[in-house]
Amino acid sequence: MGEASIPDATAARLPRYLQALRRAGQAGAVTLSSDQLARASGTSAAKVRKDLSCLGSHGTRGVGYPVAALAAELARVLGLDEGRPVVLVGAGNLGRALAAYGGFERGGFRVAAVIDADERIVGRTIAGHRVRSAEELPAVLTGTAATMAVITVPDTAAQSVADTLVAAGVTAILSFATIYLDVPEHVRVRRVDLATELQLLSFYEQADEDVPAAAG
Amino acid sequence: MGEASIPDATAARLPRYLQALRRAGQAGAVTLSSDQLARASGTSAAKVRKDLSCLGSHGTRGVGYPVAALAAELARVLGLDEGRPVVLVGAGNLGRALAAYGGFERGGFRVAAVIDADERIVGRTIAGHRVRSAEELPAVLTGTAATMAVITVPDTAAQSVADTLVAAGVTAILSFATIYLDVPEHVRVRRVDLATELQLLSFYEQADEDVPAAAG
DNA sequence: GTATGTGAAACGCTTCACAGCA
DNA sequence: TGCTGTGAAGCGTTTCACATAC
Numbered sequence: 001m002g003e004a005s006i007p008d009a010t011a012a013r014l015p016r017y018l019q020a021l022r023r024a025g026q027a028g029a030v031t032l033s034s035d036q037l038a039r040a041s042g043t044s045a046a047k048v049r050k051d052l053s054c055l056g057s058h059g060t061r062g063v064g065y066p067v068a069a070l071a072a073e074l075a076r077v078l079g080l081d082e083g084r085p086v087v088l089v090g091a092g093n094l095g096r097a098l099a100a101y102g103g104f105e106r107g108g109f110r111v112a113a114v115i116d117a118d119e120r121i122v123g124r125t126i127a128g129h130r131v132r133s134a135e136e137l138p139a140v141l142t143g144t145a146a147t148m149a150v151i152t153v154p155d156t157a158a159q160s161v162a163d164t165l166v167a168a169g170v171t172a173i174l175s176f177a178t179i180y181l182d183v184p185e186h187v188r189v190r191r192v193d194l195a196t197e198l199q200l201l202s203f204y205e206q207a208d209e210d211v212p213a214a215a216g
Numbered sequence: 217m218g219e220a221s222i223p224d225a226t227a228a229r230l231p232r233y234l235q236a237l238r239r240a241g242q243a244g245a246v247t248l249s250s251d252q253l254a255r256a257s258g259t260s261a262a263k264v265r266k267d268l269s270c271l272g273s274h275g276t277r278g279v280g281y282p283v284a285a286l287a288a289e290l291a292r293v294l295g296l297d298e299g300r301p302v303v304l305v306g307a308g309n310l311g312r313a314l315a316a317y318g319g320f321e322r323g324g325f326r327v328a329a330v331i332d333a334d335e336r337i338v339g340r341t342i343a344g345h346r347v348r349s350a351e352e353l354p355a356v357l358t359g360t361a362a363t364m365a366v367i368t369v370p371d372t373a374a375q376s377v378a379d380t381l382v383a384a385g386v387t388a389i390l391s392f393a394t395i396y397l398d399v400p401e402h403v404r405v406r407r408v409d410l411a412t413e414l415q416l417l418s419f420y421e422q423a424d425e426d427v428p429a430a431a432g
Numbered sequence: 433g434t435a436t437g438t439g440a441a442a443c444g445c446t447t448c449a450c451a452g453c454a
Numbered sequence: 455t456g457c458t459g460t461g462a463a464g465c466g467t468t469t470c471a472c473a474t475a476c
Contacts, residue, residue, distance in 0.1 A: 015415035042396035066467040078415050079422035086355025097313035122348035172417035180258035188420045190413050194322025199294050201388035204404045206295035208450040277458040278454045
């Protein structure tokens, strides 16, 4: 059949394959070999083949993978067939930047609403959306049928926002707060944290200095 | 001894431990058990103990880990002893938001310079830094001795910026571009991508819908 | 000839279970 | 009694190598 059950490590790479395929398609490519796809998505050819074999056999031996068909298949598996509604909570610097960044639309999503607790911001228009107040959050979620949310509020408010979101039926949260959110088991949270990423890079820099003979 | 060689999976969790410890310390905690630390950093007690054992024995049986001493040790291992200089390339919406976000300082870093190619932005002051032109990049890197950089420029410019950074001695890059950067082996790149994160969340939502019997 | 699809081996990470120490 | 530190077992991921198909 198709995707019986996809390993976590594979799932985490599917969005990157989709991105690489779309870019290659826009550049005019009709087929891509596992090696080319690996290069464009920063993995290895063996991983690409193993990963894509989870979705069924879409490649042609001696030729490669059909760019358009595989991109469509990946979009389907990822649940991106139609612009999925996402609610953005927090219209501060970061929230506004993300809304303007275009990452939502580029990724196949639709900003269904923008929410902020600060009354000075409520009513403004950001990325074509009138910012709505925190009190409206439950009603907005019901109205838009959104089950995905992005949180860019300060740490102190993040847990309370998450609780409200979960109570209103949200099951997937992308959080830019630095704290670890406590949510029910059926809710998926992914965290993005600038400081953590930089610190990890810092660690590897230091480690490489200590052992400079690695690439003898 | 100390950290003979730290596994990748462990290294990736060290920043989270540090964050949790600093927060607990500010809240007045003196010691933390592996279970408490696990809860605060979103992992498991077994992982915490295994991870921290890589750094040597810093815990006390029957008591837990000393918050202040362990935080200091982690900061040392991560190379955060003094505010490490980081160069921010790209002063658009996202770059400005990150600079204002406070993630650099909170993480133990210092913004050494802000760079942008847009002449309309050059000369403005962002987070206390006068934005400098792209031509100044090599000189700025030499002058600040920065080896870490954050890239928030458009995809089309990202590879060229990365090349310049690498040529000027940068060995760690945090990129918000969606493309995969091609860099020499000794350079570490970490990518943060809103669309990828959302797509992965979307996949798990869809998967959970298809198999709703998972949690009996 | 060229590139996919896939079993099998190798590797690393996580979990378990408990000895050891305060 | 409570919690750390750690060998060993269990599990998932990556890599390898090659049969298979175009």
